[in-house]
Amino acid sequence: MWHSACGLFCGMIINLIAIWMLSMGAPKGDAQTSVVGLDSLQIGVLNYDELKPLLQYDNDTTYVVNFWATWCVPCVKELPHFLTLEKIYRDRPFRVLFVSLDFKKDYVRKLQPFVDEYKMNGRVVVLEDNRADYWINDVSTDWSGSLPATLVYKGQKRAFYERTFHHVEELQDIVKPFLNL
Amino acid sequence: MKTLLGNLILALVTVTLVSWVPPVEAYKVGDQASDFKLKNIDGSMVSLADYKNVNGYIVIFTCNTCPYAVMYEDRIIDLHNKYAPQGYPVVAINPNDPDVKAGDDFASMQARAKEKNFPFKYLFDDGQKIYPMYGATRTPHVYLLDANRYVRYIGAIDDNAQNPSEVKVKYLENAIEALKAGNNPQPSETKAIGCTIKTKA
Numbered sequence: 001m002w003h004s005a006c007g008l009f010c011g012m013i014i015n016l017i018a019i020w021m022l023s024m025g026a027p028k029g030d031a032q033t034s035v036v037g038l039d040s041l042q043i044g045v046l047n048y049d050e051l052k053p054l055l056q057y058d059n060d061t062t063y064v065v066n067f068w069a070t071w072c073v074p075c076v077k078e079l080p081h082f083l084t085l086e087k088i089y090r091d092r093p094f095r096v097l098f099v100s101l102d103f104k105k106d107y108v109r110k111l112q113p114f115v116d117e118y119k120m121n122g123r124v125v126v127l128e129d130n131r132a133d134y135w136i137n138d139v140s141t142d143w144s145g146s147l148p149a150t151l152v153y154k155g156q157k158r159a160f161y162e163r164t165f166h167h168v169e170e171l172q173d174i175v176k177p178f179l180n181l
Numbered sequence: 182m183k184t185l186l187g188n189l190i191l192a193l194v195t196v197t198l199v200s201w202v203p204p205v206e207a208y209k210v211g212d213q214a215s216d217f218k219l220k221n222i223d224g225s226m227v228s229l230a231d232y233k234n235v236n237g238y239i240v241i242f243t244c245n246t247c248p249y250a251v252m253y254e255d256r257i258i259d260l261h262n263k264y265a266p267q268g269y270p271v272v273a274i275n276p277n278d279p280d281v282k283a284g285d286d287f288a289s290m291q292a293r294a295k296e297k298n299f300p301f302k303y304l305f306d307d308g309q310k311i312y313p314m315y316g317a318t319r320t321p322h323v324y325l326l327d328a329n330r331y332v333r334y335i336g337a338i339d340d341n342a343q344n345p346s347e348v349k350v351k352y353l354e355n356a357i358e359a360l361k362a363g364n365n366p367q368p369s370e371t372k373a374i375g376c377t378i379k380t381k382a
Contacts, residue, residue, distance in 0.1 A: 071248045073282075074377060101374055103248070103343055130341050130349070136372040146319035146377040162318070166382060 041107050043100070043115060045126045048135040054097060054125070055139065058155050061093040062178040064171075065151040067127075067139075069101045070110045074164040075148040081168040083118065085175065088168070092179055098124045101147060154178045207316020210369040214240075214330045217311045219274065219304035222291045227302050229272065229330060236268030237333070237360060239353070240324040242306075242317040244275045245293045246284040247376035250320045252342050254297055257321070260338070260353065261301040269325075269357055271301035276312035276320070282379040312378055319375030325356050325366070333360055336371030 055065060066082050068075035079098075086096050098120060102111045107126060115124050129135060136145045140160035143149055152159045152174055159178075165171050208214055221227045229238055241257060243250040261271035279286035287305050294303045306312050315324055325334035334356035341348045356366035 072376065130347070132373050133337065133340065133352075133368075133371040136374070143372070144318040145372045145374050147374065148377075164377070164382075 041112055042121065043107070043112065043124050043126055045107070045128050048127065048129040048131060048138070051099065051125065051127050051129075051135075052138070055151065055153070059093075060154070061095055062089075062152065062154040062175060064094075064096045064175060065099060065153075066096065067099045067101060067147055067149040067151075069103075069147055070106060070114050071102065072147045078148060078165045079118065081165055081171055083120070084168045085171050088172065089175070089179065094175070094179065096123055100124055100126045102126060104128065150174075152178055207318075208314075208324065208332045208335070210332050210335060212332050214324065214326050214332050215311075215314055216330065219306060219311065220287070222287075222294045222299075222303045222305075227272075227304055229326075232270060234268065235270060236328050237357075238326040238330070239264065239269055239271045239357070240315070240326060241271060241273050241321055241338075242276045242312055242315070242319075242324075242378070243273050243321040244277050244282070244285050244376075245289050246277070246282055247320045249342050249373075249375045253321050253338055256338060256345060258297065258300060264357055265301070267357075267361070268328075269360075273299070273301055273303045274306050274311065275303065276306045276309060276317055277379040278309060278381060281381055285379065309378075309380060317378060319373075319377060321375060323353055325353065325360070327360060334366040334369050336368075337373035340371075340373075342373065 055063075057063060064082065064085065066075075066079070068079060070076065082096050082098070086094075100111055111124075111126070115121055127135075132145065136143050139149075139151060140158075142160050143162050146162060148164055150161045150163075150165070152161075157178065159174060161174065216229045218226050218228045232238065239260060243253070243257065245251075257271055257273065265271070275285055275290055277285040279289075287307075290303055290305060293299075317324075321338065323334070323336060323338060324332055327333050334353065336352060338351075338353045339345075339348045340350045340352065352368070352371045356369070359366040
């Protein structure tokens with residue numbers, strides 16, 4: 001009980017600290033530049049080097065990382081299933097992270113209102129990095145680059161899906177083995 | 182007993198072999214691509230074989246609705262205007278199922294082509310038979326073929342969808358220049374973010 005509670009809590013804290021450190025602590029590079037001037041944006045804008053640590057925490061928490069964008073219709077359609085998944089496994093060492101690939105012009109205009117409306121604050125970062133040919137392969141060599149795409153991992157165990165999920169049950173099926181359910 | 186076991190194993194192996202259907206393999210660089218016959222926005226049926234005296238084909242799976250495809254529209258027009266006279270015409274194919282994606286139907290394709298004055302053929306993959314053969318997964322997704330339809334480059338147009346003025350590497354143009362010089366494109370495959378090809382689930 002303590003273990004699973006810590007898994008969730010610690011995972012959450014680590015994640016928040018990491019996002020905070022990454023978004024605040026990088027004075028150079030694209031990420032920081034793009035935050036400047038976008039004062040109303042409460043979402044961390046990261047380049048891939050800054051995002052990568054969030055894709056490889058080595059602990060007992062299962063992470064589901066959903067790559068999406070507000071312009072991507074199937075992404076927006078499947079997104080509520082991920083929010084339901086969070087609720088289903090709220091007492092487990094389990095975290096969902098949403099990595100937005102929205103366009104820079106839409107961060108404030110579209111992304112932030114969407115994140116507010118869906119109450120996704122604290123679990124969303126923007127990936128802004130033109131080296132797509134590099135980081136798509138680094139996330140998974142199975143990824144051709146289409147959205148949505150979803151990574152599930154715990155420690156060294158990883159699974160990657162370049163597909164849309166139509167029911168929360170489909171998501172549970174891929175997550176259960178990671179949670180030993 | 183031994184024979185029975187042997188037969189059983191043989192039967193199992195047979196069942197396994199028979200039931201194993203090879204998955205549809207996406208084209209890789211070096212494969213010869215199939216020709217096709219698809220309806221162009223002017224109503225005519227178009228095959229690659231219809232193009233005369235070409236040195237290759239810039240086959241681009243793209244569509245009306247994907248924001249990435251839209252961001253590349255002007256660049257695709259420029260590519261055709263620059264390279265069709267050099268023997269490398271753009272052949273655009275919309276792979277989306279219009280029942281799933283409103284705005285990617287044939288009439289909308291015609292309207293968009295007229296609006297943007299597309300100088301290239303814009304074909305409709307009616308029934309979605311061609312894009313799976315090529316292995317396209319997103320829009321836009323480029324297949325650069327040589328005159329004999331061998332795939333020489335697969336992937337992105339360049340490295341910056343959002344801002345043409347900040348493009349650092351023009352992957353596709355570099356690949357065409359390599360072909361013109363008799364070389365193999367390097368890189369021969371690149372990846373980029375794009376929209377899924379819309380199909381019925």
